[in-house]
Amino acid sequence: MELIAGPCSAETPTQLLSVAKELSQINISYFRCGLWKPRTNPGGFEGVGAKGLDWLNQVQAQYGLKVATEVASPKHVEQCLKHSIDALWIGARTTTNPFSVQEIAQSLKGTDIPIFVKNPLNPDINLWIGAIERLSNAGLKHISAVHRGFSFANNGIYRQTPYWKEAVQLKVHYPQMRVLCDPSHIAGKRELVTQVALQAIQLGLDGLMIEVHCHPQEALTDASQQLCPQEFTSLIECIKHSQSHKTNTSLLLGELRKEIDVVDWQIIDLLQQRMNISSHISTIKKENNIPLLQITRFQQMMQDRLAQAKAQDLNPKLIEDIFELIHSESLRIQNKDTND
Ligand code: PEP
Ligand code: MN
Numbered sequence: 001m002e003l004i005a006g007p008c009s010a011e012t013p014t015q016l017l018s019v020a021k022e023l024s025q026i027n028i029s030y031f032r033c034g035l036w037k038p039r040t041n042p043g044g045f046e047g048v049g050a051k052g053l054d055w056l057n058q059v060q061a062q063y064g065l066k067v068a069t070e071v072a073s074p075k076h077v078e079q080c081l082k083h084s085i086d087a088l089w090i091g092a093r094t095t096t097n098p099f100s101v102q103e104i105a106q107s108l109k110g111t112d113i114p115i116f117v118k119n120p121l122n123p124d125i126n127l128w129i130g131a132i133e134r135l136s137n138a139g140l141k142h143i144s145a146v147h148r149g150f151s152f153a154n155n156g157i158y159r160q161t162p163y164w165k166e167a168v169q170l171k172v173h174y175p176q177m178r179v180l181c182d183p184s185h186i187a188g189k190r191e192l193v194t195q196v197a198l199q200a201i202q203l204g205l206d207g208l209m210i211e212v213h214c215h216p217q218e219a220l221t222d223a224s225q226q227l228c229p230q231e232f233t234s235l236i237e238c239i240k241h242s243q244s245h246k247t248n249t250s251l252l253l254g255e256l257r258k259e260i261d262v263v264d265w266q267i268i269d270l271l272q273q274r275m276n277i278s279s280h281i282s283t284i285k286k287e288n289n290i291p292l293l294q295i296t297r298f299q300q301m302m303q304d305r306l307a308q309a310k311a312q313d314l315n316p317k318l319i320e321d322i323f324e325l326i327h328s329e330s331l332r333i334q335n336k337d338t339n340d
Contacts, residue, residue: 001239002144002180002207004068004116005232006032008222009045010052016059018214022229024063026236030087031056031065032209036076037221038093045220053083060086068116072100074107081111089116089209090131092148092185096120101131105138114142116209118182123150125166129173144178145170146209147200149186159188159225162196164203171204184211184225193227194235201239210235274326275333282334292334298327 005023010016010033020031033056037047048055056067066086071077072094080088088108094100095118108115115135120127128145135143147167149160162181171179181200187193197208213219216226227235285292302323309319 001201002178003028003236004030004032004180004207004209005212006030006068007213007219008184008211008226009034009037009220010048010055011220013055013058015214016052016055017062019212019229020059020063020065022214023212023232024065026233029066029207030068031059031063032068032089032211034070034091034221036070036072038070038072038091039221050079053079053085056085057083060084068114071104074103077104077107081113085113087114087116089146090118092118092121095128095131096122098127098130098134101134105134105140108135108140109138112141114144115140116144116146116180118146118148119150119163119166121151121160123152123161123163123166125169128166128170132174132177144180144206145174146180146182147186147205148182148209157192158186158196160186162186162199164199167200167205168203178206180207180209181205182209184209184222184227187225189224190216190227190231193225193231194238197235198239198242202242271326275330278330278333285334292331301327 005028035052068087070091071088155161183193183196186196211226212232213226306316309316
């Protein structure tokens with residue numbers, strides 16, 4: 001499972017390095033943070049911009065972490081490439097705009113930097129697919145998708161509504177491509193993040209991008225949804241536990257299914273033996289001119305079988321049906337033998 005974690009935004013070198021230190025203890029594939037923040041309304045914190053690139057280089061050097069950030073223009077791409085940023089992502093607001101995506105794709109031509117494409121805010125899977133194709137047409141080979149929820153007039157308990165069907169549909173559309181989930185932006189509040197993350201992994205998505213901050217309440221962006229490092233560690237434990245439980249359950253089911261197979265083979269074997277005996281009986285009946293159907297014998301046999309079923313706590317109706325079928329098959333075989 002691929003794990004990407006880090007703060008929503010880079011705020012100060014100290015903030016960035018302290019969370020990087022915590023996350024370097026965990027096996028994550030990329031340390032994330034936004035430098036250029038696309039904000040819905042003007043006037044908010046719009047990110048530290050290009051100066052954060054040096055801070056990310058410090059994270060790489062000091063903690064050996066690979067780093068990823070969001071790009072929304074060719075200028076961002078150019079600056080990130082110059083600073084050896086390890087991976088990029090295209091944010092939901094940019095994926096919405098094919099012009100921007102095309103320009104970014106153009107600026108990435110000739111590189112093989114891994115790129116993550118978040119779904120657009122509006123629930124249009126074709127816009128998401130279109131962005132992935134523009135990047136793929138530009139020759140990029142390491143493209144992943146990130147399901148971060150879609151925006152509806154009413155998102156219920158979520159900040160942005162998860163559209164699991166679309167995320168799974170995307171995996172079907174691109175079997176080779178990884179589809180991750182960003183439960184932080186879906187949840188919007190930390191209490192809900194683990195639950196959404198678990199759901200994503202249980203549905204078979206390939207990884208998670210999660211916002212982590214050492215002091216989430218004081219974060220300059222997305223304060224209510226970021227997890228502190230301890231909460232992030234518990235989330236991972238929770239997922240590991242659910243996965244190992246799933247593995248144990250499927251191992252046990254596998255063993256029991258093998259036992260069922262053996263029993264079924266024995267049933268078929270016994271049926272074959274029974275039919276052979278019927279055939280033998282038909283020869284004797286034929287030689288001695290005895291009628292094939294001996295109704296009293298059949299009634300007696302059925303009574304015995306039902307009594308045994310009852311003693312063994314089996315459904316008598318099941319046993320009755322099975323022996324009616326077996327008996328009629330015996331008669332069919334005996335008739336066939338007679339007519340031969
Ligand atoms: C983010 O990851 O911080 C971000 C802005 O995400 P999105 O584009 O999914 O809103
Ligand atoms: Mn965010």
